[in-house]
Amino acid sequence: MTAVPIHRQPPLTKNTPTRGLKTDATPVFALKELVANLYREQNKIQNLLSSLGFALRSFNNLNQFLELTPLMTARVTDADGSALIIYKGNGQVSLEQLHCQNHQIEPEIQQILTHVIQQVNSNSISRTLAASLDEQIRHELGTKIRLYNTPILVKNAERGRLYVFSANPEYIWTQTRRKLLQLVADQTAVAIANNELTVELRSKERQDRELEIASEIQLRLLPRKYPHIHGVELAARCQTANRVGGDYYDFIPTNYDQLRQDQGNQGQALAPCVPWSIVIGDVMGKGVPAGLIMTMTRGMLRAEVLNRHSPGRILQHLNRVMYADLENSHRFVTLFYSEYDPKTRILSFSNAAHNPPLRWHSATQDIERLDTEGMLIGLDPDSDYGDGQVQLTPGDIILYYTDGLTDAVNQKGDRFDEENLLTAFQAACQQCSSPQAILDYLFEQVEQFIGSGNGNSDDMTLVVMQVKSSE
Numbered sequence: 001m002t003a004v005p006i007h008r009q010p011p012l013t014k015n016t017p018t019r020g021l022k023t024d025a026t027p028v029f030a031l032k033e034l035v036a037n038l039y040r041e042q043n044k045i046q047n048l049l050s051s052l053g054f055a056l057r058s059f060n061n062l063n064q065f066l067e068l069t070p071l072m073t074a075r076v077t078d079a080d081g082s083a084l085i086i087y088k089g090n091g092q093v094s095l096e097q098l099h100c101q102n103h104q105i106e107p108e109i110q111q112i113l114t115h116v117i118q119q120v121n122s123n124s125i126s127r128t129l130a131a132s133l134d135e136q137i138r139h140e141l142g143t144k145i146r147l148y149n150t151p152i153l154v155k156n157a158e159r160g161r162l163y164v165f166s167a168n169p170e171y172i173w174t175q176t177r178r179k180l181l182q183l184v185a186d187q188t189a190v191a192i193a194n195n196e197l198t199v200e201l202r203s204k205e206r207q208d209r210e211l212e213i214a215s216e217i218q219l220r221l222l223p224r225k226y227p228h229i230h231g232v233e234l235a236a237r238c239q240t241a242n243r244v245g246g247d248y249y250d251f252i253p254t255n256y257d258q259l260r261q262d263q264g265n266q267g268q269a270l271a272p273c274v275p276w277s278i279v280i281g282d283v284m285g286k287g288v289p290a291g292l293i294m295t296m297t298r299g300m301l302r303a304e305v306l307n308r309h310s311p312g313r314i315l316q317h318l319n320r321v322m323y324a325d326l327e328n329s330h331r332f333v334t335l336f337y338s339e340y341d342p343k344t345r346i347l348s349f350s351n352a353a354h355n356p357p358l359r360w361h362s363a364t365q366d367i368e369r370l371d372t373e374g375m376l377i378g379l380d381p382d383s384d385y386g387d388g389q390v391q392l393t394p395g396d397i398i399l400y401y402t403d404g405l406t407d408a409v410n411q412k413g414d415r416f417d418e419e420n421l422l423t424a425f426q427a428a429c430q431q432c433s434s435p436q437a438i439l440d441y442l443f444e445q446v447e448q449f450i451g452s453g454n455g456n457s458d459d460m461t462l463v464v465m466q467v468k469s470s471e
Contacts, residue, residue, distance in 0.1 A: 062195040069162065069188050070099035076180040079148075079164045079171070081109055084188070085117070085133065086152075086160040092121050093133065096160070105145065105167050112140040133161065141165075148173050150185045154193050162188065221298055227251045230273045230342035235435035236463040237443065239404075246283030246290025247402050247459035250298060251276055252305050254339055273342055277305055280400040280463055281335035281354065289329065296325065297333055297377070311337045311350035312372070312387040319352070319377045319385075326378025333377040336400060338370075345392045345467060350385045352377050355403055358422070360429040362395025367422060370398070394469035397429050397438065404460035408446050416449050435464035 070082035081100035088094050095113050100106035116136045138147055145167050152160040162185045164177075226234040229251075238247050254275045281297060283290040300321055304314050315337055326332060336357060338349035349357075349370055356371035372386035392398075401421070408416040424445040428438040439462050446460065 062191060065191045066096050066188070069184060070097045073162055073164060073181060073184045074099055074101050076184065077148075077164050077177045079166045080105060080145075080168065081165040083109070083113055083163040083165070084160065085113075085163065087158070093117055093160075100165075102167060105165070109145075109165060112137065116140060137163070146171055146173070148178075148181065150178075150181050152185050152189045152192070154189050154196075159189065159192055221295060222249065223251050227253070227276055229276050229340065231345070231468050232340065232342065233435050233466045233468055234464070235439040236461075237439055238459065238461040239443070240459045241404070246285055246294050247404065247461040248279070248281040248283070248294045248298060248335075249400065249461055249463050250279045250301070252279065252302055253277075254305055254308065275339050275341045278338050278340060278398075278400065278463065278465060279335065280357075280402065280461060281333055282402045282404075282459070282461075284332050284334075289331065293326070293329065293331055293333065297322065297335070301335075301337070310387050311339060311348050312374075312385040315350050315352050315374060315377070315385040316383070319375075319383055320381055323378055323381040332379055335377055336370075340392075340465070346389055347392055347398070348387065348389050350374060350387055352385060355401055355406070355418075357401070358399040358425055359390065359392075360397040360399070360425065361393070362397070362429075363393060365426075365430070367426060392467045394467055396467045397435070398465040399425055399438075399442075400461075400463035400465075402459060402461040404458035405442070405446055405462070407458055408450050408460070410449055411451050416446055420445075420449070435466045438466075439464045 066084060066086075069084050073082035073084075074080070080102035081098070083098045084096045086094050086096045095117055098106075098110060098113065100109060116133065119136065120132055134147075134149060141147055145165055148164040148166075149161050151158045152162060162181060164181060222238055223236065226236070234251070236249055238249060240247065254277055279301065281294070283293045283297070297318075301314075301318055304318050304321075307314070307317070309317070315335065318335075322333070333352070334354035335352040336349065336354040337352075338347055338357075340347050347370075349372065351370075351372045352374045353376045356369040359368050359370055360366075361368065370388065370390060372388045374385035375383040406416055406418050406421055410416075421442070424442055425438075428441040432438045432441055442462060443460070
């Protein structure tokens with residue numbers, strides 16, 4: 001067999017001529033161009049989303065942010081247009097913003113969306129709002145314009161929808177475009193949630209300021225200092241459960257003319273020889289409504305005292321005057337009204353269903369309740385109120401209180417109740433040397449009963465009056 005010689009082609013060098021060789025470089029260039037296009041597209045999307053994030057952080061006005069939403073949506077998804085529809089509540093919807101990069105289809109899209117929204121807002125629709133919108137918009141658009149959408153969810157509640165439109169028959173709704181649409185929708189939801197939180201915080205700040213003002217006014221209406229009543233030492237404290245409370249106490253001179261005359265003739269030290277009213281009350285409820293009624297009660301009672309009637313007649317007139325307002329507010333007032341005459345040491349009183357004050361008799365060290373018949377203020381316009389009197393002696397102590405003390409509850413659910421108050425009051429009268437010390441002791445006992453760290457659930461008010469042998 002004769003061997004066939006193999007002719008090898010010499011290797012190519014830089015000097016080797018390439019004429020006649022086939023070198024197809026087109027796929028390489030196409031690949032490079034594709035990579036470059038993808039890189040530019042990625043940078044464009046990143047810049048757009050970065051701009052949207054900047055707007056989310058910077059804009060204080062929600063409408064400013066919503067104006068950008070359809071614009072960004074259309075650009076990141078390469079669509080012809082985008083629309084943002086917001087649910088306003090009660091089945092009403094609103095076309096918040098519309099942006100069309102393809103201006104030829106903008107009038108048609110605008111007309112279709114406006115028409116569908118008018119139908120949705122005017123008709124009673126049994127199906128879900130989102131399904132109705134989608135179905136009607138798709139029906140109006142027909143097949144020549146493609147439609148894609150995603151919900152805008154705020155706290156798992158749908159608050160609107162973000163739509164994408166394209167008239168390009170070759171437009172493909174890819175997974176990437178779907179995710180980008182969802183990303184813009186999520187940022188829109190964050191903007192809506194942030195705006196609602198801001199509105200809520202501003203409202204709370206405004207309410208807090210109003211409560212602060214109401215609290216300041218109420219504190220100013222309560223006596224800022226104790227009157228100088230001849231032969232009597234006083235102590236009082238009102239501890240509200242909230243900033244504004246419904247408890248009330250007051251010291252009212254029964255004769256302003258005599259008070260001014262005594263002050264002019266005898267000087268400030270001897271002026272308080274005139275009789276004084278000592279009042280404690282409680283409006284049913286707490287907070288601002290109770291505080292407003294307390295303020296109204298204070299003003300009307302102070303005016304009624306000037307008529308110089310008996311305690312029972314004063315409460316009767318007060319009830320008639322306040323009945324209409326209290327009936328409309330569905331609230332009532334308990335009130336204990338008393339007048340102390342320093343010259344006779346007689347305490348006259350009448351009770352409108354309030355907790356009866358306690359009198360500690362220094363001579364016998366016994367405790368008795370001061371009470372008369374009488375209904376709540378505001379319950380019945382024709383209610384009658386009884387009159388009572390007690391002759392006080394030096395050393396006697398009167399404790400006025402509201403049910404916030406006896407209703408105080410500990411961690412076990414037990415009430416402080418009246419029996420505990422009687423025991424604590426008895427011990428305080430025997431151990432303490434002044435009304436202020438008695439008051440501090442009683443509040444301390446209640447706070448120990450409730451437990452550290454537990455606030456009072458109701459307003460608590462105490463007034464302590466002690467009759468001295470001399471000044």
